[in-house]
Each structure stands twice: as structure tokens, then as C-alpha cells.
Amino acid sequence: MARAAVPGRLTWRVATVTEVRDETATARTLVLDVPDWPGHLPGQHIDVRLTAPDGYQAQRSYSMASAGAPLELTVQRVDDGEVSEYLTSGVAAGDKLELRGPVGGWFVWRPTSTAPVLLVAGGSGIVPLMAMIRARQRQPFRLIYSVRTPADVLYASELARGQPGLDVHFVYTRVPPARRISVATINTHGWPADFEPECFVCGPTGFVEAAADMLVALGHDPRRVKTERFG
Numbered sequence: 001m002a003r004a005a006v007p008g009r010l011t012w013r014v015a016t017v018t019e020v021r022d023e024t025a026t027a028r029t030l031v032l033d034v035p036d037w038p039g040h041l042p043g044q045h046i047d048v049r050l051t052a053p054d055g056y057q058a059q060r061s062y063s064m065a066s067a068g069a070p071l072e073l074t075v076q077r078v079d080d081g082e083v084s085e086y087l088t089s090g091v092a093a094g095d096k097l098e099l100r101g102p103v104g105g106w107f108v109w110r111p112t113s114t115a116p117v118l119l120v121a122g123g124s125g126i127v128p129l130m131a132m133i134r135a136r137q138r139q140p141f142r143l144i145y146s147v148r149t150p151a152d153v154l155y156a157s158e159l160a161r162g163q164p165g166l167d168v169h170f171v172y173t174r175v176p177p178a179r180r181i182s183v184a185t186i187n188t189h190g191w192p193a194d195f196e197p198e199c200f201v202c203g204p205t206g207f208v209e210a211a212a213d214m215l216v217a218l219g220h221d222p223r224r225v226k227t228e229r230f231g
């Protein structure tokens with residue numbers, strides 16, 4: 001029996017790439033024009049589906065980097081990555097991409113919230129957190145961003161420009177002396193737990209688990225520690 005199309009976020013749409021911007025040597029932002037985009041909240045993601053000429057399909061999730069339209073995705077190339085290699089080197093302005101979304105209702109920041117916000121990013125985990133920074137108005141934000149080297153920092157010039165009420169602290173994991181985020185880092189550069197900040201942690205699974213454990217050990221209410229794992 002034929003099934004009716006599910007309207008809204010589960011509909012596959014054909015987006016047009018309007019601009020391609022290199023963020024680093026291995027990461028690229030794609031600006032997309034999506035017909036009838038319903039809007040999204042910072043933190044949400046979309047599914048991208050690629051179809052080869054023989055019909056083989058691959059699907060991956062990518063977070064929105066933009067606070068609103070136009071939609072922007074930033075893709076970090078993963079070595080031998082089926083989809084990320086194509087999105088960071090095979091796509092040009094004018095190309096079409098199939099996507100559906102927005103997806104996700106938990107890992108979102110609502111710009112109407114007035115609580116302080118602590119963002120903890122590992123590598124490309126900065127992407128959905130950048131959408132939150134871009135959507136913020138006067139709320140006090142602190143960002144702790146763990147990344148291999150200064151050359152790997154996404155949105156480097158935007159973050160370096162500085163914004164009132166936004167504090168940024170980098171932790172470089174591949175620059176001597178190589179460091180990792182620790183309880184001391186979060187204690188020094190995050191918010192005290194009794195300020196009751198909303199905490200968002202995003203990055204590779206091991207990073208997210210470690211950082212979330214540190215936040216809870218520092219007294220943050222686990223219900224205010226939201227996590228997103230990039231796998």
C-alpha cells in the first residue's frame with residue numbers, strides 16, 4: 001500500500017549549494033539554499049544523503065552552523081571518510097544536495113533563555129555551538145574549545161574578533177606542551193555550578209563523555225549538561 005509523504009522535517013529536500021568557503025585546510029563551510037526551509041534552532045542537525053550513479057546511497061548527519069537562513073554546514077574531512085571527503089572536496093557552488101531536517105529537540109539552545117551558557121567543544125563539535133554563539137544576543141557565554149592546533153580552529157577570525165559577553169579559551173592538544181581538557185580547565189574557564197549555567201558539550205564520543213563527567217564532578221546538575229556525540 002502506498003504511504004502518504006510525511007510533511008515537514010522528514011521530507012527530503014533538494015538544496016542548492018550557493019557558496020563554498022574553506023575554514024581550514026581540512027574543513028569547509030557549505031552555504032545552502034533550501035526551498036521551504038522551516039527554520040531551525042541552534043544545536044539541531046540535518047541528514048545529508050548522497051546517491052551514486054549506480055544507486056548506492058550514503059547518509060550522514062551534519063549540524064547547522066548558522067543561526068538561521070541561509071543554512072550553513074561546516075564539514076571536517078575525516079581520512080578515508082566516505083561522505084566528508086566528498087563534501088570537503090567534491091562540491092561546488094551550483095551543485096545540488098539532498099537533505100532532511102531539522103532534526104533534534106534536546107541538544108538545542110533557545111535564544112529566549114537568559115541563563116549563562118557554557119559551551120565545550122572538541123574538534124568539529126564546535127559547529128552546533130557556533131550556531132548558538134551566532135544566535136546569542138546579550139546572554140553571557142563561555143566557550144572552551146579543544147582542538148589540535150591553531151591552524152585547525154574553525155571560525156578562527158570570527159572567534160578572534162571578540163564579542164562582549166563571550167569568553168573563549170582554547171586547549172591545543174597537538175601543540176607542545178600538548179594538553180587535554182581537565183577539571184582544572186573547566187573550573188577556571190567555565191561557570192561555577194551555582195550560577196546554574198546551561199552546558200552544551202559536543203565532539204567525539206570519548207571527549208564528550210569525559211567533559212560531561214567533569215562538569216558533573218564540579219557540581220553541575222546533569223539535567224543542565226546536554227551532550228551531542230559526533231561518533
Ligand SMILES: Cc1cc2nc3c(=O)[nH]c(=O)nc-3n(C[C@H](O)[C@H](O)[C@H](O)COP(=O)(O)OP(=O)(O)OC[C@H]3O[C@@H](n4cnc5c(N)ncnc54)[C@H](O)[C@@H]3O)c2cc1C
Nearest residue numbers: 060061062063074075076078080081082083084124127230
Ligand atoms: C548529530 C551529528 C551531527 C554531526 N555534525 C557534524 C558537523 O557539523 N560537522 C562534521 O564534520 N561532522 C559532523 N558529524 C559527523 C558526521 O556525521 C560524519 O560521521 C563524519 O563526517 C564522517 O563521515 P564519513 O562518511 O566521512 O566517514 P566514514 O566513512 O563514516 O568513516 C571513515 C572513518 O572515520 C571514522 N570516523 C567517522 N566519523 C568520525 C568523526 N566524526 N571523527 C573522527 N573519525 C570519524 C570512522 O570510524 C571510520 O574509521 C555529526 C554527527 C552527528 C551524529
